[in-house]
Amino acid sequence: MAKESQSASATHATQYVTFRLAEETYAINVMQVQEVLRVAEIAPVPGAPHYVLGIINLRGNVVTVIDARRRMGLMDKESDDSSRVVIIEVSGQVIGILVDSVAEVIELAEKDVDPAPNVGNDESSKYIQGVASREGELTIVVDLNKLLTDDEWAEVANL
Amino acid sequence: MKERSQKTLVVEEQQALTAYLDGLLQEIALDEVDSEPTDVRVEAPPRVMTRAKLVSVPDVPPPVPAVQVASRQAMPPDWAHGAFQCLLFRLAGLPLSVPLIKLNGIMEMPEKITPMPGHSPLFMGLVNRHGRKVKVVDITQLVMPRDRIPERAPPRNLILIDDARWGLACDRVEETLTVTADQVRWRSAQGKRPWLAGTMIQHLCAILDVDYLASSLEDGNWG
Numbered sequence: 001m002a003k004e005s006q007s008a009s010a011t012h013a014t015q016y017v018t019f020r021l022a023e024e025t026y027a028i029n030v031m032q033v034q035e036v037l038r039v040a041e042i043a044p045v046p047g048a049p050h051y052v053l054g055i056i057n058l059r060g061n062v063v064t065v066i067d068a069r070r071r072m073g074l075m076d077k078e079s080d081d082s083s084r085v086v087i088i089e090v091s092g093q094v095i096g097i098l099v100d101s102v103a104e105v106i107e108l109a110e111k112d113v114d115p116a117p118n119v120g121n122d123e124s125s126k127y128i129q130g131v132a133s134r135e136g137e138l139t140i141v142v143d144l145n146k147l148l149t150d151d152e153w154a155e156v157a158n159l
Numbered sequence: 160m161k162e163r164s165q166k167t168l169v170v171e172e173q174q175a176l177t178a179y180l181d182g183l184l185q186e187i188a189l190d191e192v193d194s195e196p197t198d199v200r201v202e203a204p205p206r207v208m209t210r211a212k213l214v215s216v217p218d219v220p221p222p223v224p225a226v227q228v229a230s231r232q233a234m235p236p237d238w239a240h241g242a243f244q245c246l247l248f249r250l251a252g253l254p255l256s257v258p259l260i261k262l263n264g265i266m267e268m269p270e271k272i273t274p275m276p277g278h279s280p281l282f283m284g285l286v287n288r289h290g291r292k293v294k295v296v297d298i299t300q301l302v303m304p305r306d307r308i309p310e311r312a313p314p315r316n317l318i319l320i321d322d323a324r325w326g327l328a329c330d331r332v333e334e335t336l337t338v339t340a341d342q343v344r345w346r347s348a349q350g351k352r353p354w355l356a357g358t359m360i361q362h363l364c365a366i367l368d369v370d371y372l373a374s375s376l377e378d379g380n381w382g
Contacts, residue, residue, distance in 0.1 A: 024273055024274070072276035072277065073276050073277055074276060114292060116275065117275065117282070117285070117292075117294050118379040119275075119281075119282040119294060119296070119376065119379055125275065125276055125277025125278060128276070128277070131273070131275075131292060133287055133290055133292065136287060137271075137273075138273040138287055140273070140276075
């Protein structure tokens with residue numbers, strides 16, 4: 001019975017929204033995505049961490065937008081027509097993440113996601129939940145709960 | 160004039176590599192001195208007579224700190240009794256080899272490597288091979304002092320080890336050599352370079368301790 005339950009868990013598919021960053025595909029749990037926006041005016045916040053682009057007004061609510069490239073240590077890139085701000089909710093906190101583009105919604109079973117390789121990675125890479133192989137390409141699955149540390153979440157909340 | 164300066168550069172690189180290899184030979188000899196009983200006389204390693212040896216040879220570079228991971232296999236290892244084969248390859252110009260018995264395959268360097276953000280720069284990323292993910296690493300900084308690493312062309316081959324879990328990026332694959340255990344100067348258990356199994360003096364080439372290298376990479380305490 002326990003074996004069956006374990007097997008069911010391994011084959012249970014979760015839906016993910018995929019986005020592109022620096023020519024690579026990343027996936028985040030669809031349940032944490034509230035909406036996807038075109039890039040509009042982002043007001044910078046003086047003194048904010050380097051990965052914080054600023055704040056936007058989302059239907060009367062102030063939402064902090066972070067640059068996914070900077071957060072992941074990738075090269076900066078100017079926003080263009082494909083760029084999107086993905087509004088996500090993590091532990092009751094709503095933030096936006098700027099990505100190069102949003103691709104599609106996919107389904108991944110737990111068994112399809114291999115754990116992230118432990119090879120000289122630092123604390124800031126704990127958000128990489130694993131890697132899935134799809135159609136000959138690799139998709140990096142991101143654990144949004146670990147995108148920022150507890151201290152960073154608190155800092156972003158207080159902007 | 161330009162040609163001459165290029166020749167000088169090539170000679171300097173060769174000198175640096177030869178000096179480094181010579182350092183490996185000397186280090187193994189010193190290890191043997193340290194590990195053997197005091198009554199045993201240890202001969203100095205054979206000197207390699209190349210043009211580079213005629214000029215002043217820099218001091219042996221400081222060894223890469225050994226990480227405390229896997230226990231080290233006694234040398235020579237079980238697979239090295241009698242004749243065995245090694246695949247020779249170049250890493251930043253340095254001739255290295257892996258025993259064929261520890262080799263899982265060779266790949267052309269794929270065009271597409273998926274990098275992992277936040278990881279060591281030595282970790283180049285993942286490659287999809289028959290549905291399995293190969294972790295691609297550039298071990299140059301593990302086996303050579305940073306100030307000795309020459310400018311080089313992009314790696315052309317991947318050497319697959321540890322059940323193809325790891326792909327070692329290299330300049331190029333060269334030939335296969337058949338050697339016997341007594342042609343290799345095996346490192347002692349106290350050696351300061353954990354990745355080194357021994358040195359083939361005749362071929363001026365170091366043999367990687369593949370098992371130790373793979374386990375230390377897996378441990379993640381590198382870079």
